[in-house]
Amino acid sequence: MSIENITTNILSDARNIAEISIANAEKTKQDIIDKAKLEAEAIIKAAAEKSEKEAEGLKSRKVSAAELQGRKMMLSAKQEVIKKSFNSALEKLKTMPEDEYLNFLTDEIVKIPNCKGTIILNERDKNKIGEKLVKAVNEKLKAEKIVLSDKTIESSGGFVLNNGSIEINSTFETILDSMRDELTNEVANALFK
Incomplete structure (x- = not known):
C-alpha cells in the first residue's frame, strides 16, 4: 500500500465519517426543531386555553357585577316607590x-x-x-x-x-x-x- 492509497483511504474514511456526522447532525437538528415546534404548539395551546379561561372569568365577573348593579338599581327604585307610597299615605292623612x-x-x-x-x-x-x-x-x-x-x-x-x-x-x-x-x-x- 502506498502513501497515496493510505491518503485516499484516510480521505475516504474522513468523508464517510463527515457524511455520517453531518447526516446525524441534520437528523438531530430536525428532531430538535420538531420537538421545539411541538413544545411551542403546546405552549401556544395552553396560553390560548388560559387566555380563553381568563376571558371567560372576566366575562363572568363583568356579568355578575352588571347583574349586581342592576339588582341594586331595582332595589333603590323599589325603595323610592315605597317611600313615595308612605309619603302619599301621610298626605292623605293630613288632608x-x-x-x-x-x-x-x-x-x-x-x-x-x-x-x-x-x-x-x-x-x-x-x-x-x-x-x-x-x-x-x-x-x-x-x-x-x-x-x-x-x-x-x-x-x-x-x-x-x-x-x-x-x-x-x-x-x-x-x-x-x-x-x-x-x-x-x-x-x-x-x-x-
Whole structure:
C-alpha cells in the first residue's frame, strides 16, 4: 500500500465519517426543531386555553357585577316607590276632611286602655279641633278623663297622650314609621308583582 492509497483511504474514511456526522447532525437538528415546534404548539395551546379561561372569568365577573348593579338599581327604585307610597299615605292623612279627621282621632284615643290624661296636638289641630276632640273623646268615655294641653307638638297630625310618666305617641309620623317595617314587604309585593 502506498502513501497515496493510505491518503485516499484516510480521505475516504474522513468523508464517510463527515457524511455520517453531518447526516446525524441534520437528523438531530430536525428532531430538535420538531420537538421545539411541538413544545411551542403546546405552549401556544395552553396560553390560548388560559387566555380563553381568563376571558371567560372576566366575562363572568363583568356579568355578575352588571347583574349586581342592576339588582341594586331595582332595589333603590323599589325603595323610592315605597317611600313615595308612605309619603302619599301621610298626605292623605293630613288632608282628611275635618269631621273624618276628628272621628279618626277620637276613635284612636278611646282605643287606648285606661284612657286618661292630657292630649297634645300640633298647633293647627289644637286651634282648629282641639276642644271638639276633647269633648268627643270624653263623651265616648262617658267621663271627663281627657284635657287639652297648652303645649303643642311638631308633627303633621295625630296626637300625644300624656298621663304622668306614660306618654303614648300617635302622631302620623310615628304611626307610619311603626307600620313601615311590617308593611314594606306587602307594599313591595303589591307594587312589583
